[in-house]
Amino acid sequence: MIRITSIRSAGFTLVELIITIIIMGILSAVVMANISARAQHSVTAQADEFRRNLSHLQLLAISQGLRLRLSVNASGTNYTVVSCTTPACTSTNPVIDPATGLNFSVDLIDGVTLAPASDNLDFDSLGRPVSGAALLTGTPARSYTLSGSDRSVTVSVLPITGFAQTAYN
Numbered sequence: 001m002i003r004i005t006s007i008r009s010a011g012f013t014l015v016e017l018i019i020t021i022i023i024m025g026i027l028s029a030v031v032m033a034n035i036s037a038r039a040q041h042s043v044t045a046q047a048d049e050f051r052r053n054l055s056h057l058q059l060l061a062i063s064q065g066l067r068l069r070l071s072v073n074a075s076g077t078n079y080t081v082v083s084c085t086t087p088a089c090t091s092t093n094p095v096i097d098p099a100t101g102l103n104f105s106v107d108l109i110d111g112v113t114l115a116p117a118s119d120n121l122d123f124d125s126l127g128r129p130v131s132g133a134a135l136l137t138g139t140p141a142r143s144y145t146l147s148g149s150d151r152s153v154t155v156s157v158l159p160i161t162g163f164a165q166t167a168y169n
Helices: 014-064
Strands: 067-072 078-084 105-107 113-115 120-123 129-131 142-148 151-157 164-168
Touching: 014 067, 014 078, 014 105, 014 120, 014 142, 014 151, 014 164, 120 129
Parallel strands: none
Antiparallel strands: 067 078, 067 120, 078 105, 113 142, 142 151, 151 164
16 A cells, blocks of 8 residues: 655745734734824823922922022933022022922933923922012913923913923923
């Protein structure tokens, strides 16, 4: 009796290759959608954190009875809170945040930037936004825009009260 054995060569069939390519295409589409959503979420999350930090800065100024300054670095990728012990407010040493015990300095991540860069905003010992000794009375007292990927969010500080609010663009 003669036996016929099939000899299968090593490799993939055309059907297996097509199925693999289709699966890879679906997976890459899902991954790209998640990356884009995460980048947009990052801008929103960091804007919310910035608004909360402005409120926290205001409360620190009131509780410590000091004039405190929010200082944005020249590249717009970091902001720091410093204590103003002189009228010119030349200090560059960050305030220690009592909530964390660390320097009150925040680095923005995922390519998010803060504008205007090289900007300062002072809160007096009553938590009011000031410039020198004068209260900021224009509406808004100051606006900051956090930008990244395809999204930007504006955080405004209201005059007199110093209340921070967020506007999603």
